[in-house]
Amino acid sequence: MTTHADRRTGSRPAGTPEPAPDERYVYDLAEGSAGMRSLLGGKGAGVAEMTRLGLPVPDGFTVTTAACVAAMENEHRWPDGLWDEVVTHLAALERRTGRRLGAADRPLLVSVRSGAVQSMPGMMDTILDLGISDESVEALAAESGDPRFAWDTYRRFVQMYGEVVEGVPARAFEDALTTLKDRRGLRWDNELTADDLRELVTTFRGAARRATGHDLPTDPHDQLRRAVDAVFGSWDSPRARVYRELNDIPDDLGTAVNVMQMVFGNKGDTSATGVCFTRNPATGARERYGEFLLDAQGEDVVAGIRTPRPLPEMESLLPAAYARLMDTMDRLEHHYKDMQDIEFTVEDGTLYLLQVRTGKRTAAAALKVARDLVAEGEIDKETALRRIDPAQLDQLLHPTIDPTWSGTPLAHGLNASPGAAVGTLVFDADTAAERGQAGEAVVLVRWETTPDDIHGIAAAQGVLTAHGGMTSHAAVVARGMGKPCVAGVGELGIDADARTLSIGDTVLTEADTVTLDGTAGFVHAGALPLVPPQVTDDFSTVLGWADEVRRLGVRANADTGQDAAKARELGAEGVGLCRTEHMFMDPDRLPVVQRMILADTAADRQAALDQLLPMQQADFEEIFTAMTGLPVAVRLIDPPLHEFLPDLVEQSLLVQRMEQDAAPGELDRARALLDRVLRLSEKNPMLGTRGVRLSLLYPEIGVMQTRAIIRAALAVRGRGLDPRVEIMVPLVAFAEELRRMREIVVATADEELAAAGAPGLPYAVGTMIEVPRAALTAGEIAEHADFFSFGTNDLTQTAVGVSRDDAEGSFLGRYLETGIVPADPFASLDADGVGELVRIGAERGLRARPELETGVCGEHGGDPASIAVFDGIGLDYVSCSPYRVPIARLAAAQARLDDVTPRAARPPRR
Numbered sequence: 001m002t003t004h005a006d007r008r009t010g011s012r013p014a015g016t017p018e019p020a021p022d023e024r025y026v027y028d029l030a031e032g033s034a035g036m037r038s039l040l041g042g043k044g045a046g047v048a049e050m051t052r053l054g055l056p057v058p059d060g061f062t063v064t065t066a067a068c069v070a071a072m073e074n075e076h077r078w079p080d081g082l083w084d085e086v087v088t089h090l091a092a093l094e095r096r097t098g099r100r101l102g103a104a105d106r107p108l109l110v111s112v113r114s115g116a117v118q119s120m121p122g123m124m125d126t127i128l129d130l131g132i133s134d135e136s137v138e139a140l141a142a143e144s145g146d147p148r149f150a151w152d153t154y155r156r157f158v159q160m161y162g163e164v165v166e167g168v169p170a171r172a173f174e175d176a177l178t179t180l181k182d183r184r185g186l187r188w189d190n191e192l193t194a195d196d197l198r199e200l201v202t203t204f205r206g207a208a209r210r211a212t213g214h215d216l217p218t219d220p221h222d223q224l225r226r227a228v229d230a231v232f233g234s235w236d237s238p239r240a241r242v243y244r245e246l247n248d249i250p251d252d253l254g255t256a257v258n259v260m261q262m263v264f265g266n267k268g269d270t271s272a273t274g275v276c277f278t279r280n281p282a283t284g285a286r287e288r289y290g291e292f293l294l295d296a297q298g299e300d301v302v303a304g305i306r307t308p309r310p311l312p313e314m315e316s317l318l319p320a321a322y323a324r325l326m327d328t329m330d331r332l333e334h335h336y337k338d339m340q341d342i343e344f345t346v347e348d349g350t351l352y353l354l355q356v357r358t359g360k361r362t363a364a365a366a367l368k369v370a371r372d373l374v375a376e377g378e379i380d381k382e383t384a385l386r387r388i389d390p391a392q393l394d395q396l397l398h399p400t401i402d403p404t405w406s407g408t409p410l411a412h413g414l415n416a417s418p419g420a421a422v423g424t425l426v427f428d429a430d431t432a433a434e435r436g437q438a439g440e441a442v443v444l445v446r447w448e449t450t451p452d453d454i455h456g457i458a459a460a461q462g463v464l465t466a467h468g469g470m471t472s473h474a475a476v477v478a479r480g481m482g483k484p485c486v487a488g489v490g491e492l493g494i495d496a497d498a499r500t501l502s503i504g505d506t507v508l509t510e511a512d513t514v515t516l517d518g519t520a521g522f523v524h525a526g527a528l529p530l531v532p533p534q535v536t537d538d539f540s541t542v543l544g545w546a547d548e549v550r551r552l553g554v555r556a557n558a559d560t561g562q563d564a565a566k567a568r569e570l571g572a573e574g575v576g577l578c579r580t581e582h583m584f585m586d587p588d589r590l591p592v593v594q595r596m597i598l599a600d601t602a603a604d605r606q607a608a609l610d611q612l613l614p615m616q617q618a619d620f621e622e623i624f625t626a627m628t629g630l631p632v633a634v635r636l637i638d639p640p641l642h643e644f645l646p647d648l649v650e651q652s653l654l655v656q657r658m659e660q661d662a663a664p665g666e667l668d669r670a671r672a673l674l675d676r677v678l679r680l681s682e683k684n685p686m687l688g689t690r691g692v693r694l695s696l697l698y699p700e701i702g703v704m705q706t707r708a709i710i711r712a713a714l715a716v717r718g719r720g721l722d723p724r725v726e727i728m729v730p731l732v733a734f735a736e737e738l739r740r741m742r743e744i745v746v747a748t749a750d751e752e753l754a755a756a757g758a759p760g761l762p763y764a765v766g767t768m769i770e771v772p773r774a775a776l777t778a779g780e781i782a783e784h785a786d787f788f789s790f791g792t793n794d795l796t797q798t799a800v801g802v803s804r805d806d807a808e809g810s811f812l813g814r815y816l817e818t819g820i821v822p823a824d825p826f827a828s829l830d831a832d833g834v835g836e837l838v839r840i841g842a843e844r845g846l847r848a849r850p851e852l853e854t855g856v857c858g859e860h861g862g863d864p865a866s867i868a869v870f871d872g873i874g875l876d877y878v879s880c881s882p883y884r885v886p887i888a889r890l891a892a893a894q895a896r897l898d899d900v901t902p903r904a905a906r907p908p909r910r
Contacts, residue, residue, distance in 0.1 A: 025067040026085040028092065029060050029260075034336075039064050041256030043115030046356040053335065055328060056352050059096055060110070060260030061089040065117060068232045068254030076233070083225060090224070090259070097261055102220030106143070107136035109153070109262040112227040114234060114255045119357050121476045122451040123243045124255055125164045125234035127227045128297060129157035129262060131220045141194075149267045151197035152190075156266075156297060158201055161223065162208040162216060165230040172207040176200065190266075190295045224259070231257045239451045246458055246481070263352040265345040266297050272318060272346040273298045276311055276325065278333040281341075281361040281479060282418055284368025284538075288312070288329065290342075291469045298343060298354065301469070307488045308469040321351040332356055337378045338387070339369050362418060362479050363388075363395035367538040381545045382897055388542065390864045390891040395419065395482030396539060397570075397883045399530035401517050407524065410514075411503045413464075413489035415521035416475035421462025421484040422515045422527045425508055427499050429456025436460055443514055445501055447494055449474040457483060462516040464523060466492040484518030535569065543571060543886055546893035552870065553877030554888045555631070557857060559583065561622025564632075567882035571889055574630035574724070575623060576789060576879020577857035580705055581637050583619050584612075584644060593644045598676050602700070609704040616705060620712030624723040628716070633726040633789060633857070633879075635768065636705050636741075640690040645677050686797070691731025692741050692767075699744050706748040710763070714756050725763040728789055732767045735780040742784050768857070770794035775841035782845040782852050789879070790838050792858030792866075796825050799834050826859070829866035839873045855879060864891035871895035 032040050032048025040048060044062035051057045063086065070079040094100050099108035109131040114124035132140065132154050141150035162168035177189065180200055186192060192200070208216050217223055234240060235255045244251060265273030275298075276290025291308035293300050294317065301308055315322045325344060328351070332340045341359035345352045361369065370384035401420045423441035426432045429452065432444040436459025444460040446453065448467040457463055457477055462484040465474045469488055478485035493502035501508045506525065508514065515528040555576035556567030564575055584593045589612065596608035623632055646654075651674045658667045680689075695702040706727065713723040727745055732738045742765050753759050766787030769775055771794070778788070797804055802812070804826050815821045821830075829835050842854045855877040860866035862880030867888060870878055872895070880888050 023066060024085065025064050025070075025079065025082045026089045027062050027064065028089060029057065029062065032062065038117055038253075039066060039256075041065055041115030041117055041258075042119055042357050043113060043355050044256045044258050047258065047260070047354070049335075050332075050353055050356055053331070055331075056324075056350070058261040058263050058352055058354070059093055060258060061086075061093060062115070063228060063257040063259070065254040065256045068235060068256065069252065071229075071232055072236070072252075072254060076229075078229075086224070086228065086259075087221070090221075093259075093261065099261075101131045101224070102133050102136050104135040104139050107131055107139050109136075109140075110224070111258075111260050111262055112224070112231060113258045113260070114231045115258050116235070116249075116255045117253045118247075118249050119360065120240060120243050120247075120249070121360065123234075123240045123454065124237070125231050126299065127157075127160050127164050127230070128299065129153045130161070130223055130227055131262075132157050133218055133220065144267060146267060148192075148194035148197065149264065151194050151201060152192070152266055153264065155197050155200045155204060158204040158208065158216065160299070161227070162204065162211075164234070165223075165226050166208060166212050166216060168208045168211040172211055173204055176203045176207055189300075228257050228259070231255065239454045242454045242458070246454070260354070263345045263347045263354075264297070265293070265347065266295055267348060269294050270318070270346075270349045271295060272314070272321075273301055274308065274311065274314070274344055274346075275301055276329065276342050276344065277339060277359045278329045278342070279339040279359070279365070279369055281339070281359050281365055282415070284339075284361065284365035284372070286372060288326065292346075298345065301472070307467060307490070318346055318349060321346040321349055324351045328353065334378070337373065337383075339365075360476060360479060363392040363482060364418065364536070364538070366392060367396075367536070367542045371538050371541055382549070384542065385546055385549065385890065385893050386897055388890060390887045390894065392482065393539075393886045393890060394883070396536075397533050397886070398482075399532055400519065401515065401524075402529040402531045405529055407528075409517075409522035409524050410506060411489050411491055411523045413486040413492075413521050413523065414469060414475070415517075415519055416469075416472070416487040417463075417478040417483060417485035418519040419462075419482070419484040420515060420517060420519075420528070420530055421460075422513065422530070423461040424513050425501060425510050426456075426460070427494065427496060427501075427510065429453040431510075432456035433459045443516060445492075445494060446474070448472060449477070457481065462518060463487075464489065464492070464514070464516060466490070466494060478518075484516045486516050486518055486521050486523055489523060532566075539886070543889050546890045547571070548893075549896050550871075550889065550892035551896055552867065552875065552888075552892040553855070554885055554892060555633075555855070555857075555877050555879040556882045556885055557861075557879055558623065558626075558882060560619070561626050563882050564623045564626035567885055568626055568630070570882060570885040572627075572630075572882065572885045573877070575627055575632040576855055576861070576877060577728075578620075578623060578632060578634045579638065580616065580635060581639050581643075583616060584637075586615075589615055590644065594673075596701075597641050597644060597680070598673065605698075606700060609700055613704050613708050613711075616708035617712045617715070620709055621715055624712055624716040624725075625719075625721060628721040628723065631724040631726050633728045633766070633787075634705075634709050635728040635730050636692075636695055636702055638691050638730040640685045640688055641680050641694065643685075645680065646673065648674075648677050648681055651677050686794075686803075692729050692737045693731065695729070695741060695744075696737065702741065702744050703748045706745050707752055710749045710752040710761070711756075713761060713763070714752070714758055717758075717761065723761075725761070726787060727763060727765050728787075729765070729767045730791070731770060731794070732781060733771045733773045735777065735784060738767050738781055738784045764853075766853070768794075769838075769841045771798045772837055775837040776844075778841040778843075778845040779848040782849040785845070785849070785852065787853035787855070788841065788845050790841065790854070790856045790858065790875075792829060792834060792838070792856055792860045793826065795837060795858070796830060796834050799837055800825055800830060823865075828863050829860045829869050831866075831869045835869045835873070838870070838875075842873055842875060853877075862888050864894070867891040868895040868898065872899060 029048045029051045034049040037045040040062045099106045101108045112127040137150050137154045141147040159173045265271045272292045272294045273296050274292030280289040290311035293308045339359045343355040366388050373379045374384050423443040426442045433455045435442050441461050443462050444456050445464045448465050463478050465487045513527050515524040553573050555574040556572035557577040558564040558575045559579050559582040592611050599605035655670050713725045716723045729741045764786035766785045768789050768791040770791030845852050854875045857879040861878035862884030
């Protein structure tokens with residue numbers, strides 16, 4: 001996993017080029033290959049590889065990522081010699097094509113496109129048709145015999161160049177285009193005549209002049225340099241930064257720039273442009289999947305401006321190009337041995353390939369493609385496991401619409417990204433980001449999304465668009481994020497000013513809720529009932545492969561029988577953390593807990609505990625039942641007692657109000673409660689009377705909990721099941737704490753077993769290692785422990801000296817942005833600091849007690865990067881929330897596959 005430090009501090013992953021003074025910065029496509037991805041970027045390496053394979057690719061050259069990095073490191077000034085190299089390679093391209101950039105006779109037009117090392121669809125800039133001018137447009141019209149095509153190409157260039165290079169607001173061009181179509185009574189851009197388009201070029205140039213204060217440059221060489229520089233600059237655009245942050249891509253890789261001869265899909269009905277996948281990216285089915293537009297250029301498809309046609313229709317309209325495309329898709333998938341995403345253009349019936357890359361897919365598709373490719377003999381299981389992003393599995397573990405629900409949907413569109421999304425409507429990305437980050441469930445509605453909407457898509461539950469197809473920006477980005485998306489809803493009316501959505505007679509506002517069915521493509525009014533996800537055969541099969549490979553066991557954090565049952569269904573091999581205090585918070589039990597805390601005598605306290613005991617026992621029985629045959633680690637009460645009482649300020653205000661008119665008895669009780677809250681209040685309760693300290697001060701609490709645990713285990717065993725009991729003591733810092741607490745637990749447990757005549761029930765007593773002193777003195781503590789469970793949440797707070805609740809809302813965000821810390825230490829383990837404490841604790845504990853079992857029960861147990869650290873340390877298991885169990889299973893397998901260092905690790909206890 002790439003860290004924030006990789007993004008911020010300039011450290012490059014292996015294989016990324018370091019600029020050198022005499023390094024080449026430009027390569028012809030014929031000089032490259034797939035193996036040069038880090039230098040040529042994904043797009044440049046892809047087209048170079050297709051060139052090497054003899055596939056039809058337009059000629060061109062690539063300006064390397066090293067050039068971009070060098071410019072970024074020099075305040076955006078190009079390295080010496082870069083422009084000279086570009087001019088040299090451009091001259092060579094002109095000789096090979098017999099054309100000259102911007103010439104009045106046989107003009108050469110080129111595209112200038114970004115190409116990051118790791119795919120970032122739509123996040124960076126592209127300029128098409130560069131080289132067209134007042135002189136060359138006439139030559140292009142004469143050569144093609146189609147003035148309309150020539151002027152359409154010209155207006156496209158002015159629009160793209162103006163937006164990308166000169167910073168002209170897109171609205172300036174879109175408003176002019178819409179106004180002209182309205183005047184002519186037209187719906188689509190391709191219905192405009194040559195005269196219309198000639199007029200539009202003049203209008204566009206005027207709009208650019210008004211926005212910038214100067215005319216657009218006309219020298220094609222000057223345009224080329226500015227265009228390359230603009231693509232470099234787009235690497236650092238806000239949307240690109242957001243995308244990299246969301247996808248953990250380093251900030252310092254830079255982008256390559258691909259300059260390629262234009263091929264034209266906008267030359268009438270014998271020309272087209274499209275995007276296709278060798279398999280269905282939503283489901284993984286082995287079927288041709290894609291879309292195309294006749295008489296269009298590539299940006300028309302991905303921008304969602306027109307709703308494209310499904311790929312199979314191309315067979316009857318452009319049969320020769322279609323047949324060549326089908327053959328090419330087979331060839332490229334076999335060559336790369338993975339599902340491919342291909343961008344193509346057809347010019348006058350001839351197919352050209354513009355890009356090939358590994359196709360982004362949903363989690364369900366990733367699992368199916370991996371399983372099928374193994375079955376087809378293309379890859380082995382280990383390769384399949386390496387290709388699946390563990391975090392992506394989370395997509396499969398969210399609810400879907402209840403299939404028994406019956407009703408009439410509002411509208412139907414394209415099922416662009418599967419799953420169900422329920423949320424209130426929002427109509428712009430900024431609002432979606434603001435409300436989504438505040439915890440509100442929202443659905444982003446747009447005519448069509450643009451790359452600038454990335455932050456809103458990330459914060460929304462789902463995306464709904466009026467325009468666009470299955471390969472539009474909205475569809476591709478939503479699938480990559482696991483967000484449900486319904487695209488191309490033709491009957492959708494959006495009033496951006498009024499912030500309303502209309503479908504037929506139904507009008508919805510930002511106060512209304514909708515449900516998206518991204519699997520079927522339906523839009524429903526209101527919040528529909530949802531059902532839990534179902535584990536598929538592909539899911540089970542691929543995770544079964546992971547289980548064959550991994551060494552680490554995977555348990556779950558579960559506090560209820562329902563959580564334990566779900567965790568077991570998802571492959572958990574036990575419960576690594578059952579937090580008993582969560583049971584105390586139940587509304588029916590909290591009054592009893594409060595009576596226990598407020599008791600003035602030992603007898604009153606014991607009476608409350610006696611009332612709590614059967615409640616706890618019932619909870620433990622449910623968990624032991626769900627996890628029969630697997631270990632269950634029950635943690636004794638951890639938080640300070642004040643957490644079970646009212647807030648100090650609220651109780652003080654209540655007493656003040658009651659002093660006015662409350663009955664004396666009620667007022668006395670309120671004052672007594674306030675007095676106890678005051679006495680239990682601590683300035684730093686997380687480092688105060690909690691965990692083992694609380695149980696040693698009030699041993700009767702630990703006695704009650706131990707009795708409930710043992711009685712539950714005996715009851716479950718009496719029903720023919722097999723409970724595996726582990727009792728965990730929290731917040732131990734001194735060996736003597738654990739020794740004394742163990743005495744209490746063992747004496748109580750043995751008393752219960754003797755009373756039941758069941759001395760054969762095994763149980764283990766261990767501790768959480770969650771303060772630095774415990775890790776450093778683990779050898780002494782291990783003398784009294786059967787197992788260690790590293791509580792990395794608290795261990796991070798105490799080792800780093802950072803309060804999670806305070807830091808994440810204050811300085812930590814700034815630390816991440818500026819690279820002071822490599823990652824949020826509460827989300828991904830601080831390997832050098834906290835990880836080293838875990839290593840020390842495990843090693844010293846095992847040295848003192850070789851049979852000691854070691855695990856992790858903090859949230860880091862479900863983080864793939866942290867799991868790799870724990871596997872490297874040699875722990876026995878990780879424990880995480882139930883729905884992260886599959887993620888941990890796959891991540892643990894990948895940790896084994898990626899670790900080539902021999903280690904004499906103990907076998908897992910699974």
